[in-house]
Amino acid sequence: MRGVKPIRRKKISEEIVEEIKRWIEQGELPLDSKLPSEKELSDMFGVGRSSIREALSMLAAARIIETRQGEGTFVRKVDLSDYIHPLALSIVAKKEQTLHLLETRKIIELGTVELAALRADQRDLKEMKKALIDFEYQLEIGEAGVDADFAFHRAIAIASKNPVLIQVIDSLSPVMKQSLTYTLHQNIGNLAKRRSVLQEHKEIFARIEKRDAQGAVACMRRHLENVRKKLSELKE
Known part of the structure; x- marks a missing residue:
């Protein structure tokens, strides 16, 4: 049929992003809490570490998480100033x-x-x-x-x-x-x-x-x- 767009399947990294966002929204990962390590996330999701890194990069770009030198990766407080990135909107x-x-x-x-x-x-x-x-x-x-x-x-x-x-x-x-x-x-x-x-x-x-x-x-x-x-x- 004309005008029908092909269905796009989500990448593994996008599914990981959605799950981590859900953890944050539901309070399983409170603000300022530390995320599990890359290896732990890899084991939890049953995927390669490259997919974990890609997902974390997307969350960092949206300013949902931040890496602190020598400490690890943490959930940051999403502020109204982060509205430009659509990933941040749902957890403001x-x-x-x-x-x-x-x-x-x-x-x-x-x-x-x-x-x-x-x-x-x-x-x-x-x-x-x-x-x-x-x-x-x-x-x-x-x-x-x-x-x-x-x-x-x-x-x-x-x-x-x-x-x-x-x-x-x-x-x-x-x-x-x-x-x-x-x-x-x-x-x-x-x-x-x-x-x-x-x-x-x-x-x-x-x-x-x-x-x-x-x-x-x-x-x-x-x-x-x-x-x-x-x-x-x-x-x-």
């Missing part, structure tokens, strides 16, 4: 780092939405409206709406007509989607909470559509503050 300390990201988003997005209200054209408004429709549909079928949520905020950045702001949002997209997944999934099963996020988006859009820059900023500030409050109430 979710609540704490999401709060840090919200502070960053507030600094960036309040200025961005102000410019969007002043500069958005009909194409921009159409993209925002599409994101709102997609978000509503995803909520109705029981999904979290991560992609539509991000698409709305990105459409605002594009409407700012500032290429630097657009690049900043795009560079933050991996960690933004990761944090949106974390926060939005807390609302699964609570349609009222999920709809409140959608309503806040609609209010932001209404202000942008009316060219009300101050109102758009106020709505965006309220939206991000509500996200912060809901997040602060969650248990880690």
Whole structure:
């Protein structure tokens, strides 16, 4: 059949990476703990040491582990600054780092939405409206709406007509989607909470559509503050 891509089997080293990540995520390898030696890992996985070295190199490149001279290899604390490497995303300390990201988003997005209200054209408004429709549909079928949520905020950045702001949002997209997944999934099963996020988006859009820059900023500030409050109430 046309368009069918061949199935790619995972390399042994990739499977080892996934297993070590699982150990870290589940607390079997706590932060700052020492990993077993190459020989021990080789024996545990029943593979050659070259596969172990390749897996450790991948984890080191993602800054998930670090080698200390004369001591061995240790699990390091993954910080928000490591978001660029996709391997690190799944073990970022979710609540704490999401709060840090919200502070960053507030600094960036309040200025961005102000410019969007002043500069958005009909194409921009159409993209925002599409994101709102997609978000509503995803909520109705029981999904979290991560992609539509991000698409709305990105459409605002594009409407700012500032290429630097657009690049900043795009560079933050991996960690933004990761944090949106974390926060939005807390609302699964609570349609009222999920709809409140959608309503806040609609209010932001209404202000942008009316060219009300101050109102758009106020709505965006309220939206991000509500996200912060809901997040602060969650248990880690």
